[in-house]
Amino acid sequence: MTGVAKISLKGVKKSFGKKVVLDGVDLEVQKGESVVVIGGSGSGKSVLIKCILGILKADEGSIAVDGQDMAALSRRQRQEVLSRFGMLFQGAALFDSLPVWENVTFGLLAQKRIRRRDARDKAMEVLQRVGLGSDVADLNPAELSGGMQKRVGLARAIAASPDIIFFDEPTTGLDPIMADVINHLIVERVKDLGATTITITHDMASVRKIADRVAMLYKGRLIWVGVKDKIDRSGNPYVDQFIHGRAEGPIRMEVLKA
Amino acid sequence: MNFLGMIGRVVLDFLAGAGRLGLFAFHALSHCLRPPYYFRHIASQAVNIGYYSLPVVGLTAVFTGAVLALQIYEGSSRFNAESAVAGIVVIGFVRELGPVLGGLMVAGRVSAAMAAEIGTMRVTEQIDALSTLSTDPFKFLIAPRLIAATLMMPCLVLIADIIGVSGSFVLSTNKLGFNPGSYLKTTFDYLEFDDVISGLVKAGVFGFFIALMGCYHGYNSKGGAQGVGVATTNAVVSASILILFSNYIVTELFFSQ
Numbered sequence: 001m002t003g004v005a006k007i008s009l010k011g012v013k014k015s016f017g018k019k020v021v022l023d024g025v026d027l028e029v030q031k032g033e034s035v036v037v038i039g040g041s042g043s044g045k046s047v048l049i050k051c052i053l054g055i056l057k058a059d060e061g062s063i064a065v066d067g068q069d070m071a072a073l074s075r076r077q078r079q080e081v082l083s084r085f086g087m088l089f090q091g092a093a094l095f096d097s098l099p100v101w102e103n104v105t106f107g108l109l110a111q112k113r114i115r116r117r118d119a120r121d122k123a124m125e126v127l128q129r130v131g132l133g134s135d136v137a138d139l140n141p142a143e144l145s146g147g148m149q150k151r152v153g154l155a156r157a158i159a160a161s162p163d164i165i166f167f168d169e170p171t172t173g174l175d176p177i178m179a180d181v182i183n184h185l186i187v188e189r190v191k192d193l194g195a196t197t198i199t200i201t202h203d204m205a206s207v208r209k210i211a212d213r214v215a216m217l218y219k220g221r222l223i224w225v226g227v228k229d230k231i232d233r234s235g236n237p238y239v240d241q242f243i244h245g246r247a248e249g250p251i252r253m254e255v256l257k258a
Numbered sequence: 259m260n261f262l263g264m265i266g267r268v269v270l271d272f273l274a275g276a277g278r279l280g281l282f283a284f285h286a287l288s289h290c291l292r293p294p295y296y297f298r299h300i301a302s303q304a305v306n307i308g309y310y311s312l313p314v315v316g317l318t319a320v321f322t323g324a325v326l327a328l329q330i331y332e333g334s335s336r337f338n339a340e341s342a343v344a345g346i347v348v349i350g351f352v353r354e355l356g357p358v359l360g361g362l363m364v365a366g367r368v369s370a371a372m373a374a375e376i377g378t379m380r381v382t383e384q385i386d387a388l389s390t391l392s393t394d395p396f397k398f399l400i401a402p403r404l405i406a407a408t409l410m411m412p413c414l415v416l417i418a419d420i421i422g423v424s425g426s427f428v429l430s431t432n433k434l435g436f437n438p439g440s441y442l443k444t445t446f447d448y449l450e451f452d453d454v455i456s457g458l459v460k461a462g463v464f465g466f467f468i469a470l471m472g473c474y475h476g477y478n479s480k481g482g483a484q485g486v487g488v489a490t491t492n493a494v495v496s497a498s499i500l501i502l503f504s505n506y507i508v509t510e511l512f513f514s515q
Contacts, residue, residue, distance in 0.1 A: 055386050083392045093387040096378075107391035156391075 004067040006031045006164065006196040007052065012061035013220075014047055021047045023220030024061065029196055036199045036207050036228075038242060039217035040251065045200035046090070048217065049166050052198070053085060054078065065164070083111055086162035086195075088186075090169040092153035094141035100127070100152050101137040107160045122159070129192075130155045130185055147178040151185065158189050165190065167199040171206050183209040204243055207231070216242065218251065282474050289394070289401040299402035307368050307403075307465075308410035312417065314367060315360045319418040322355055323347065323425030331434050343434070344441045345448030347426040352449065352457045356419040358505055361464035364411065365471075365497040372403055372472025373493035377479035377486035385477070400477070403469045411465025412458040419457065456512040463508055464501045471497035 005028040014022040021044040029035045039045050050056040052063055054070060063070045065081055073081065086107075094103045101123035108114045114122055124134050130151040141149060150170065157165055170186060171179035183206050190197055199210050207214055208228065215225040216239050224236045231243060241249030330343050330350075376399060379385050388395045423445060430436040472493045479489035 050386070053386075053390055055389055079392060082390065085390055087387070087390040089383045089387055091382055093383040095384055095387070106393070110392045 003031075005029060005064075006033070006066060007198065008062075008064040008067075009048075009052070010062045010064075012048070012051060012058045012063060014044070014051055014056065014058050020220050022051070022058070025217070025220070025222055027215060027222060027225070029198060031196055032194055034190065034197045034199065034210055034212045035215060036201060036211035036213070037215045037217055037222075038200075038202060038204075038207060040202065040242070043217045044220055045217055046168055049087075049168060049198060049200060053087065053166065054082065083107075083160070084163050086157035086160065086165040088150070088153045088157045088165070088167045088170055090172055092141070092149040094149055094152055094156070096141055099138050099140060100144070103141065103152060104155045104159050106156065111160065113160065123155075126155045126159045127152070129158070129189060131181075146173050147175075147182070150174065150178075150182050154182070154185060154189065158193060161193055163193070163195050165193075165195045165197045167197065167201075167210075169201055169203075170199065171201065171203045176205070179203065179205060180209070186210055202242075204245075207243075278478075279474060282477070283470055286396055286400045286404055286470065286473065289396045290404050294397070295405075296398060296402050299398065300406050303402050303406035304410050306371075307364070307407050307469075308413055311364050311367055311410075311414055314363050315414050315418050316421050318359050318363050319351075319356065319422035320425035322359055323351060323422035323427075324429040326350060326355065326422075327426035327430045327434065331430070340434075341444070343430060343436070344426075344444035347430075348423055348445045348449050349453055351422045351426070352419050352453045353509075354457075354505075356415050356422055357457045357460040357464060358501065360415045360418045360461065361411065361468065361501045361505075362498055364407075364414065364465075365468045365501060366494055368407065369468050369472035369493040369497040370490045372469060373476040373479070373489045374486055376473055376476025377489040380477060380479050381482055381486060395477070400473045403473055404466060407465040407469035408462050409465070411461040411468070415457060415461035416454075419454070452512070456508065459512070460505060460508050463504050467500040467504060468497045471500065 007027075007029040009025050009027045012022050012025040013020070025048060027035070037045050037048060047056060051058045052065075052070075068077075068081065070078065070081065094100075095106065098106070101120050102109075104123040104126050105114065105119040108122065109116060109119055120137070123137060127134070127137065132148065132151055132155070136144065136148065136152070141152065144152065154170075157167075167186060170182055174182060186197075186199075187210060197210075199206065201207060211228040213225065213227050214231050215222045216236070217223075218238055224234055224239045226234060231239065234240065237250050240246075241251050326347050327343055330346050331340060334340050334342055334346075376385075379399070385395050385399070388398055427438070427441055427445075430441055431438045475489040475493040475496070476486075479485045481488075
């Protein structure tokens with residue numbers, strides 16, 4: 001691949017007290033590429049995304065978007081870069097105090113890209129793109145099922161037509177059919193937008209459906225990065241154990257260490 | 259040795275906490291003073307803090323005013339100074355009891371609610387979501403609450419003062435045999451402008467601390483439902499302590515010669 005990577009991470013480290021969560025992560029994601037980061041619970045996947053988004057500050061290393069080092073940007077420039085990001089959170093993270101339509105257009109209103117009186121129509125249009133009707137627009141997020149909340153979260157993530165989207169465990173807590181619906185929606189909408197995406201998950205069905213490339217995070221480091229089709233022949237015992245979900249293997253769960 | 263170490267740890271933890279709170283307050287204040295403002299949020303918080311606290315503050319004021327009149331009447335009758343009841347009630351209420359009791363009641367209601375709401379938003383990643391949607395959580399969540407609480411508390415306390423003095427008036431004229439006209443005249447003769455202003459300044463300061471503690475503990479809560487519960491408790495306790503502490507400081511500033 002040539003040219004400047006859309007997202008570039010070099011030697012990113014992050015610790016919480018004595019616990020090292022990211023221990024020198026290097027990753028490049030090209031424009032339009034879909035990279036899925038896999039790894040067990042507590043392996044630092046969410047921390048990795050939060051460092052890229054600037055929600056958490058990396059202790060060491062550099063994070064660049066379109067070749068611009070995020071740490072070197074002014075507050076305003078940083079805000080501008082962040083406005084091109086979309087994010088679907090694990091629990092959807094919809095705002096309880098706002099109806100669905102305001103959740104969907106929240107980013108557009110915050111960036112003053114639409115007027116408030118046009119926001120409702122825009123929300124309807126985006127909700128339709130994730131398979132939801134106008135009947136949910138005035139409901140509160142708490143009145144929706146888990147799958148519908150994820151769809152609204154997806155609608156919110158794509159409403160501002162971002163060129164980079166992060167998906168944090170998009171199918172966790174959903175039944176297999178709804179999980180496949182969400183995966184399908186992600187693939188379709190990302191294709192529409194031509195967006196670059198990083199997804200973190202431990203759901204192998206999501207990996208096989210969404211990914212162009214897969215990276216496995218273990219003990220704060222990316223121990224394997226490769227194209228999706230090679231994951232079954234990675235030759236890496238850690239990856240093998242993870243994708244087959246075996247208790248036996250080099251990865252020892254904390255509970256087994258006791 | 260261990261005992262000294264323990265004292266050291268407690269002192270260091272306290273100083274670190276005070277530093278964190280100071281930075282949080284500074285950051286929050288800077289957002290209160292810089293546009294843009296979310297006027298819709300300020301208005302809805304003002305209604306929530308001011309209007310919905312009226313019943314609890316009003317009830318507290320009316321009963322406290324009545325009890326104050328009764329107690330002062332009983333005490334002052336020991337040295338034949340019953341005529342001072344109206345003056346002492348109004349000064350005591352406007353300077354101290356109105357702001358402090360009103361502040362403590364609002365702290366219980368509002369600080370807890372703010373800590374629970376913002377804490378839940380923290381643990382369900384809604385605050386992280388705000389950041390990803392080009393919205394500063396301090397601007398969107400914290401500043402409107404601080405502004406609304408600081409503006410609404412003086413209004414609430416002014417109403418509480420009127421209700422409290424009315425409570426003492428009703429009791430004094432109906433039960434203690436005071437003449438309504440002379441009771442009111444004494445009340446207004448004794449009351450000075452500075453008494454009212456000091457009470458309202460206190461109320462504004464208390465409002466700020468009530469919102470600050472609710473927001474601070476909610477914003478920094480972690481660990482799910484239990485963390486939100488701890489944040490709620492800490493918010494009410496710390497807001498109450500700060501109210502009592504700042505009450506002394508403001509009184510000292512206003513009235514020490």
